[in-house]
Amino acid sequence: MSRSYELYQTQEDLVGPLRVAAKTWAPMVDAMALPRGFGVIARQMRAGLEIFGNGGILHTRPAFGITTVRLGNRDVAVTENVIQATPFGKLLHFRKDTDRAQPRVLIAAPLSGHFATLLRNTVEVLLQDHDVFITDWNNARDIPLSAGTFGFDDYVEHVMSFMREIGPGAHVVAVCQPAVAVLAATALMAEADDTATPRSMTLMGGPIDTRRNPSKVNALAKTRDIAWFRKNLISMVPARYAGAGRAVYPGFMQLASFVSMNLDRHIAAHLRQFRAIVTEDGASEAAHRKFYDEYQSVMDLTAEFYLETVERVFQRHDLPMGTLKWRGHLVDPGAVRRTFLFTVEGERDDICPPGQSVAALDLCSSLKPSRKRNHLQLGVGHYGVFSGSRWAHEIYPQLREIIALNERSQQ
Secondary structure (H helix, E strand, C coil): CCCHHHHHHHHHHHHHHHHHHHHHHHHHHHCCCCCCCCHHHHHHHHHHHHHHHCCCCECCCCCCCCCEEEECCEEEEEEEEEEEEECCEEEEEEEECCCCCCCEEEEECCCCCECHHHHHHHHHHHCCCCEEEEEEECCHHHCCHHHCCCCHHHHHHHHHHHHHHHCCCCEEEEECCCHHHHHHHHHHHHHCCCCCCCCEEEEECCCCCCCCCCCHHHHHHHHCCHHHHHHHHCEECCCCCCCCCCEEECHHHHHHHHHHHCHHHHHHHHHHHHHHHHCCCHHHHHHHHHHHHHHCEECCEEHHHHHHHHHHHHHCCHHHHCCCEECCEECCHHHCCCCEEEEEEECCCCCCCCCCCCHHHHHCCCCCHHHEEEEEECCCCCHHHCCCHHHHHHHHHHHHHHHHHHHHHCC
């Protein structure tokens, strides 16, 4: 087991106070009585202090901050309500202050190092026409050992439990990594004739079959055996946290992996931020800070969930190979007979490239061609599949149409 968490915590203990000081001093620079002509130098000093001060990693979930949504010609209030909870996650409902009945949609958020708030824009867009719920996972370092373990099968079980809590006639949207678990949950529910089996299932940028058009992430998973991942990437939560002694895949390691994949882009973004502060481009400065405040908020994953996902999804390819089991029971995607299946891929996705999500259409062999559809979104990478203008104006209208058609077909 790696000592990475211990070393990381030591570094944070040393650097953390310096970051706090830098964030405190940055606004003071503008107020300094500097000689005439030194304004640019002062702004450069502030830019350096702000970038350093805001460069630390956060380990708490940011707020969704969704308080209203436009409904027809008026704004209605939105409140967050936890309607089911376990030590590992919550079913969060964005309740709108309206009596208007709308299709119920569960968003299955990834458990891959970031909090569910990374899907804030996904929620905001869906809220316009739907009654929205989301899986809000907890940071493993805050979960006591007494809560037990949480593996891949537990994720699947949580999805099924949340769907039952929402009730019959709902829809599910899986974003990225949970696509495999959501397809497994839907297949298991369909096989059992569960009344809460979703009417439609949307899989967005998910690793259904990573043998197709493999990415750098997929290639890394295949170059090492699972023992290597356990030895080098799993670490122990330090004593100061509620989850002390729990074996985890630390969120800061996942963030480092994501950053390294596009290092040049992140360096360029911070250089643009430096220039924005110096030139007093407030809009660009705020947009950068908003993105990185979210991006640098990370959560730890339980070791068992991380290792089982690597092994089952990225190394053995259990689902497309027909060998995926849930609690010893073989998962049969062919059991899905009535749920409409919609897969979405991004042309430039370098995490789950085109071909990996659409594989679900072949696996769900019992569905009629009219009950499944794929959409390849041109011009977007991974995050553009579920966030941004093309998600809102090109992908979402198709998803809205599919949900609406399947609402009517069941009435």
